[in-house]
Amino acid sequence: MARLSALQLYKLLPKTNCGKCPEKTCMAFAMKLMERGVKPEDCAELKGEKLKNLKEVITPPVRDVVIGNPEHAITVGGEEVIYRHDLRFFNPTGMLLDLSDTMSEEEIKLRIEFVKKYQYERIGKFLKLDGVSVRCASNDKEKFSNIVKFAVENIDKPIILCTTNPEIMKAGLEIAKERRPLIYTAIPENLKEMFELAKKYNCPLAIHSENLDEIGSMTKTLMNARWTDIVIDPGFDFENLSSTLNKFEILRIAAIKNIKEFSFPIMVSTVGMKNLNLGELAAVSEALSVSLCLDRFVSLLVLSHFSEIYNVMETLTLRMNIYADPKVNPTTEPKVYPIGTPDENSPLLITSNFALTYFGVAGDIESGKVSCYLLVIDTEGLAVLVSLAGGKLNASKIKEAMDANQVEKLVKHRKLVIPGYVGRIKGAIEDETKWEVLVGPQDSGGIGDFLRKNWTGGGLDVKTK
Amino acid sequence: MAEKKDTEIEITLLGLEENKNILEKILKSNAKIKFKNFRLFADNVEILFPSLSAKKMLLENSGSNEKAILEKLMKGGGAITIDNFETSGEELEITVPSFVQQIITAGLGGGMSMQTAESAGVIEKLLEFKFDAAKIADNRKTEIAEVTLGATKTEGGSRDSVVKIGGEKTMPFYFFENPPVNKSVISNDVFDIPGGVPKVVRERFKIGDKTDKEIMADPGEWAKFRVEKSHAKVVTIHLISTDPNVKDASVQDAMKTIAHILQSVKVPIVVGGSGNPVKDPLIFKEAAEMFAGERLLFSTISGDMEYEDVVKACVKHNQNLGTLVSMNPDDMRRLNSGILKAGLPKNQLAMDPFTAGVGYGIEYSISSLERCRLAGLNGEDSLAVPIISATSNMWAAKEAWKKNPEWGPREIRGPLYEAATGAMALLCGANIFYSLDVLGIELLNKIIDSLYELKEEKKEKDYLSWITS
Ligand code: SF4
Numbered sequence: 045m046a047r048l049s050a051l052q053l054y055k056l057l058p059k060t061n062c063g064k065c066p067e068k069t070c071m072a073f074a075m076k077l078m079e080r081g082v083k084p085e086d087c088a089e090l091k092g093e094k095l096k097n098l099k100e101v102i103t104p105p106v107r108d109v110v111i112g113n114p115e116h117a118i119t120v121g122g123e124e125v126i127y128r129h130d131l132r133f134f135n136p137t138g139m140l141l142d143l144s145d146t147m148s149e150e151e152i153k154l155r156i157e158f159v160k161k162y163q164y165e166r167i168g169k170f171l172k173l174d175g176v177s178v179r180c181a182s183n184d185k186e187k188f189s190n191i192v193k194f195a196v197e198n199i200d201k202p203i204i205l206c207t208t209n210p211e212i213m214k215a216g217l218e219i220a221k222e223r224r225p226l227i228y229t230a231i232p233e234n235l236k237e238m239f240e241l242a243k244k245y246n247c248p249l250a251i252h253s254e255n256l257d258e259i260g261s262m263t264k265t266l267m268n269a270r271w272t273d274i275v276i277d278p279g280f281d282f283e284n285l286s287s288t289l290n291k292f293e294i295l296r297i298a299a300i301k302n303i304k305e306f307s308f309p310i311m312v313s314t315v316g317m318k319n320l321n322l323g324e325l326a327a328v329s330e331a332l333s334v335s336l337c338l339d340r341f342v343s344l345l346v347l348s349h350f351s352e353i354y355n356v357m358e359t360l361t362l363r364m365n366i367y368a369d370p371k372v373n374p375t376t377e378p379k380v381y382p383i384g385t386p387d388e389n390s391p392l393l394i395t396s397n398f399a400l401t402y403f404g405v406a407g408d409i410e411s412g413k414v415s416c417y418l419l420v421i422d423t424e425g426l427a428v429l430v431s432l433a434g435g436k437l438n439a440s441k442i443k444e445a446m447d448a449n450q451v452e453k454l455v456k457h458r459k460l461v462i463p464g465y466v467g468r469i470k471g472a473i474e475d476e477t478k479w480e481v482l483v484g485p486q487d488s489g490g491i492g493d494f495l496r497k498n499w500t501g502g503g504l505d506v507k508t509k
Numbered sequence: 510m511a512e513k514k515d516t517e518i519e520i521t522l523l524g525l526e527e528n529k530n531i532l533e534k535i536l537k538s539n540a541k542i543k544f545k546n547f548r549l550f551a552d553n554v555e556i557l558f559p560s561l562s563a564k565k566m567l568l569e570n571s572g573s574n575e576k577a578i579l580e581k582l583m584k585g586g587g588a589i590t591i592d593n594f595e596t597s598g599e600e601l602e603i604t605v606p607s608f609v610q611q612i613i614t615a616g617l618g619g620g621m622s623m624q625t626a627e628s629a630g631v632i633e634k635l636l637e638f639k640f641d642a643a644k645i646a647d648n649r650k651t652e653i654a655e656v657t658l659g660a661t662k663t664e665g666g667s668r669d670s671v672v673k674i675g676g677e678k679t680m681p682f683y684f685f686e687n688p689p690v691n692k693s694v695i696s697n698d699v700f701d702i703p704g705g706v707p708k709v710v711r712e713r714f715k716i717g718d719k720t721d722k723e724i725m726a727d728p729g730e731w732a733k734f735r736v737e738k739s740h741a742k743v744v745t746i747h748l749i750s751t752d753p754n755v756k757d758a759s760v761q762d763a764m765k766t767i768a769h770i771l772q773s774v775k776v777p778i779v780v781g782g783s784g785n786p787v788k789d790p791l792i793f794k795e796a797a798e799m800f801a802g803e804r805l806l807f808s809t810i811s812g813d814m815e816y817e818d819v820v821k822a823c824v825k826h827n828q829n830l831g832t833l834v835s836m837n838p839d840d841m842r843r844l845n846s847g848i849l850k851a852g853l854p855k856n857q858l859a860m861d862p863f864t865a866g867v868g869y870g871i872e873y874s875i876s877s878l879e880r881c882r883l884a885g886l887n888g889e890d891s892l893a894v895p896i897i898s899a900t901s902n903m904w905a906a907k908e909a910w911k912k913n914p915e916w917g918p919r920e921i922r923g924p925l926y927e928a929a930t931g932a933m934a935l936l937c938g939a940n941i942f943y944s945l946d947v948l949g950i951e952l953l954n955k956i957i958d959s960l961y962e963l964k965e966e967k968k969e970k971d972y973l974s975w976i977t978s
Contacts, residue, residue, distance in 0.1 A: 127876075252973060265636045281967070357916055358867060470754060471754075
């Protein structure tokens with residue numbers, strides 16, 4: 045489906061510029077609508093058929109499905125493109141940790157605690173898991189009910205309930221209904237019963253088949269019964285990634301090309317990988333699988349490993365990267381940042397204005413317990429190595445930044461400390477700036493030691509007040 | 510209790526097919542129904558149609574009586590007044606046509622889900638669906654050029670094996686459009702001097718009783734190690750010592766190193782420069798002549814280098830050339846066009862649109878690689894060449910190598926970051942990787958194998974057993 049332009053959306057608005065929405069004008073509203081910053085209902089003047097029309101028009105080709113209650117919900121799907129550079133991906137993949145009713149109480153507690161507490165900070169953002177998935181491995185309604193109850197009482201994040209047995213599912217839903225969990229999963233054999241449950245409890249419904257025709261058959265059947273809160277699980281096979289990824293690709297491309305039966309978000313679980321006996325590579329293999337899924341349109345994932353940490357850390361980071369708005373480079377304002385308590389003798393360092401580089405370098409200088417000035421150069425949001433390769437960081441850029449920030453008034457000396465990778469243009473920088481250039485370490489973690497060893501001009505200490 | 514109110518209600522008609530039937534019922538029936546727990550927010554009643562065509566269809570299919578009412582309704586956002594409307598707090602009782610129950614809740618329900626339980630129908634049986642992949646397959650205009658690395662004795666080189674990369678007709682792994690052509694390949698990194706390899710990587714540089722120091726002391730040994738340990742199909746010798754800021758090793762030193770590598774292993778070789786814009790072209794040109802016919806891949810020429818002579822030498826002596834542009838498909842196109850214009854055949858060119866690591870700008874690389882490949886397939890000749898991913902760039906990030914208990918053991922964390930970075934590049938079209946860590950290489954190879962092999966799907970569908978495992 046072709047994406048409507050702001051102008052086309054504008055035509056569907058009242059065009060009165062009544063000023064009752066925060067955007068004040070209809071055109072501004074249309075633009076915000078395109079970015080999904082507002083909903084059609086937010087227009088005070090739009091009612092009736094026109095509102096309905098607009099809503100129809102902006103329903104994304106991959107529908108969005110909400111899991112959870114209004115206080116704690118995630119939205120999955122709602123995507124409009126195959127390639128992120130064409131627009132962006134909107135709703136980051138939901139990542140939920142696996143719980144089973146055959147796990148020990150201790151392990152369940154540990155897992156729930158992890159989902160609640162774990163966070164990984166990057167560029168000032170805290171990356172976290174989104175919830176828990178509770179499965180009935182015991183085939184015992186009582187056992188399952190107990191753990192669902194435990195989960196509901198102990199964590200308020202979104203939940204998935206997993207069993208193909210409608211009766212057991214019903215018991216779980218009775219307990220968790222207020223949380224609006226995802227019902228996992230309908231298969232052709234139980235579709236009718238699972239659908240009745242979805243209807244009764246008003247919960248989103250997952251369907252599973254490894255066969256595309258069967259998937260289409262189930263979604264078509266559901267849509268015919270006017271049900272669209274659907275998530276598709278086409279399966280995941282680590283040993284047959286070609287087939288697995290092909291299905292992901294087909295589902296997404298078909299959705300974008302308006303094949304209604306496939307217009308739903310995709311989910312998979314990588315929990316089954318533990319049957320592959322991957323030994324000490326189990327967690328890393330899962331992380332790689334998750335990484336592939338993140339870049340191949342999967343909107344919801346159930347994961348099994350957590351205590352290894354690196355797998356959670358890598359996949360949360362990658363998710364943040366993939367779902368970042370490609371139009372916005374995370375940058376820091378290019379200027380001089382004093383770190384510690386610098387004076388006119390303190391060293392002058394340079395780095396790029398990629399936010400992550402800046403945060404990393406500034407943090408390392410602080411923990412290195414030295415004072416200095418850090419001159420952030422406008423590299424258009426690219427990291428040091430990248431900007432160097434792309435010519436966004438070069439001698440004249442550095443000179444320009446030094447002049448613009450009047451660094452010669454800031455310090456008495458004429459010595460510039462550059463990142464290790466920039467060492468290869470040391471000569472050019474010296475020629476351009478006429479300053480002496482010290483090539484610092486490649487990794488900013490070594491700046492403290494480097495300066496203590498190589499900086500002779502003083503002004504290094506961090507004075508305490 | 511029930512207070513009579515003359516309230517008007519918004520009614521929504523859902524679904525195309527149903528509209529006519531519903532309408533007929535609306536006009537005829539007089540059933541009494543109850544509504545529970547619904548919020549009333551309409552102060553004006555309209556009939557809303559999913560689309561203009563639905564509205565038109567309704568009108569067309571209505572009898573004259575119905576039509577009159579309908580038209581009245583539709584005019585000026587027309588209104589229906591529902592009689593006998595009783596309300597008592599949360600419970601509403603209305604006498605309206607029976608069909609309204611299922612549709613009215615959707616319009617009045619509010620809440621988070623527009624489509625609610627009550628509006629849904631029932632399932633009688635599974636409907637048929639047949640998916641036809643041809644419906645979504647794109648016709649690509651151009652094929653990616655196929656580049657051959659290495660030449661055997663009969664072909665004028667000295668290699669035991671050759672490796673072909675490229676040749677794709679589709680975006681990566683769109684096997685529903687076209688089956689796979691050449692498998693992507695990992696070229697294993699070897700440096701001409703030992704420095705700069707993180708400790709956590711060095712720890713896996715061991716074979717037999719050889720230590721990492723012994724392996725790294727001699728690039729030839731290092732290359733052999735790659736073939737023995739990781740079954741490297743291609744090896745890259747990075748001539749970093751030639752950088753004037755490193756050791757400023759001479760062009761002649763570099764030739765000796767390359768000769769030594771070619772002696773030590775019999776797989777195709779990539780020759781990597783130091784990135785120095787003056788020195789690299791000199792080295793590439795010299796090596797092209799000296800190792801004529803070997804089909805080396807020189808990696809890489811960037812926009813700030815004089816490449817005319819290198820290109821001439823590559824054409825004359827049958828060598829391949831790589832180009833590097835940092836995440837800018839337009840610049841990539843310009844550089845490649847220049848090189849093709851200078852006379853290099855397309856099947857001797859590969860490009861590196863730059864691979865940044867997970868957490869360090871990989872999203873820009875994803876876009877950069879994808880855009881290059883898409884443009885290539887869609888007719889941009891200068892971008893219809895294989896993609897290089899210098900994956901081991903990612904070791905610059907401390908998440909990969911730093912000891913930090915909060916991040917888990919680095920012995921696996923580092924390889925994960927390398928393999929994951931490679932995997933992302935793979936999904937965006939990378940044909941050849943430059944990789945460093947032994948485990949990282951093993952993991953990435955596993956993914957490449959699994960992604961390229963077209964297997965029958967398992968007969969017994971056991972995926973769902975994850976629930977009970
Ligand atoms: S509330 Fe609606 S009509 Fe009024 S300015 Fe905003 S978009 Fe335009």
